[in-house]
Amino acid sequence: MHAPRTAQDWTTTTLPRLGVPVQRLGLAPNYGLVADDMPWAADQGFNYWVWSPLGRFGATTPGLRRVLQKDRERHVVAVLGGGYWPWMVRWSVEKARKELGIDQVDILQLGWLGVTSAFGPAIADTLAELRQSGAIRATGTSIHDRPRAGKLAAEGALDMFMLRYNAAHPGAEREVFPHLAAHDPIVVAYTGTSWRQLLKAPRAPLPPWPGRDVGAAVPPMTAALCYRFQLQSPHVHVALTGPGSRAQLQENLRALRDGPLSPEEESWVRAYGLAVAGKAPIGPS
Numbered sequence: 001m002h003a004p005r006t007a008q009d010w011t012t013t014t015l016p017r018l019g020v021p022v023q024r025l026g027l028a029p030n031y032g033l034v035a036d037d038m039p040w041a042a043d044q045g046f047n048y049w050v051w052s053p054l055g056r057f058g059a060t061t062p063g064l065r066r067v068l069q070k071d072r073e074r075h076v077v078a079v080l081g082g083g084y085w086p087w088m089v090r091w092s093v094e095k096a097r098k099e100l101g102i103d104q105v106d107i108l109q110l111g112w113l114g115v116t117s118a119f120g121p122a123i124a125d126t127l128a129e130l131r132q133s134g135a136i137r138a139t140g141t142s143i144h145d146r147p148r149a150g151k152l153a154a155e156g157a158l159d160m161f162m163l164r165y166n167a168a169h170p171g172a173e174r175e176v177f178p179h180l181a182a183h184d185p186i187v188v189a190y191t192g193t194s195w196r197q198l199l200k201a202p203r204a205p206l207p208p209w210p211g212r213d214v215g216a217a218v219p220p221m222t223a224a225l226c227y228r229f230q231l232q233s234p235h236v237h238v239a240l241t242g243p244g245s246r247a248q249l250q251e252n253l254r255a256l257r258d259g260p261l262s263p264e265e266e267s268w269v270r271a272y273g274l275a276v277a278g279k280a281p282i283g284p285s
């Protein structure tokens with residue numbers, strides 16, 4: 001069992017498998033950021049980046065390219081690739097190398113395993129070839145199927161798992177995290193805001209935020225608080241933030257500044273999350 005997070009290991013960690021120190025808040029820039037936001041984000045300490053040849057990454061690609069040209073060694077690029085057929089996997093890697101101007105992809109992820117990607121022998125062979133040729137350093141996946149993720153982690157099949165994990169859906173704690181110890185893969189948490197559901201207060205009455213009087217106004221969860229919940233896990237190396245603007249990006253950095261949740265705060269966030277997910281009644285406690 002990993003030790004609980006403390007203020008000392010809150011903002012940065014060294015990724016297993018890659019050995020690169022990263023800021024624990026990683027950036028998914030495809031929700032509305034523009035190219036100039038990327039060097040700005042790098043100046044704030046961001047050095048874990050998600051990129052994909054598919055989806056809305058194009059607007060920020062020139063900015064990320066500039067960042068990587070300046071100081072490649074400091075940054076980790078995780079590419080979400082398509083992957084039903086070997087040619088799709090190779091295409092994702094080549095596209096990333098070309099568009100980002102890099103020789104090597106740090107992590108190639110089979111995007112959304114089981115839905116948009118497969119992981120059979122032909123794909124496994126392709127990943128092995130790409131690694132051997134130096135085109136990629138590590139392999140991973142984004143995956144919603146938690147029992148399958150647990151099994152793949154226990155088998156040591158991949159170097160990295162990007163997992164749905166948030167206060168409304170904490171099931172990875174039961175179904176995936178217990179299987180990590182044997183091979184110690186990189187764990188990246190996403191859907192911190194639970195598709196923004198957690199940013200809207202449930203209509204039911206809520207217990208007051210710890211330390212506030214019963215009856216005091218209870219704000220909805222902030223995005224920063226959502227990421228703090230993810231970062232709180234000793235198993236999570238990086239939480240991804242997907243800000244819609246630079247203002248949101250700036251706001252979300254609070255997750256790092258504010259540090260670990262107290263036990264009372266963590267209980268509040270868990271109760272809130274379960275209420276949002278409709279899994280628990282909520283009321284003043």
Ligand SMILES: NC(=O)c1ccc[n+]([C@@H]2O[C@H](COP(=O)([O-])OP(=O)(O)OC[C@H]3O[C@@H](n4cnc5c(N)ncnc54)[C@H](OP(=O)(O)O)[C@@H]3O)[C@@H](O)[C@H]2O)c1
Pocket residue numbers: 028029030031032050055112142189190191192193194195196199223224240241242243244245247248249251252
């Ligand atoms: N969610 C999935 O099922 C899924 C599946 C496959 C891949 N991915 C990828 O995973 C990466 C991370 O996505 P995610 O869903 O985990 O990101 P997220 O950070 O949980 O959610 C992003 C959304 O949160 C809102 N948000 C962020 N900061 C905010 C703030 N300060 N104030 C108000 N709203 C704020 C934004 O909404 P507004 O746009 O309304 O401002 C944004 O669209 C992305 O690259 C995504 O494409 C996600």
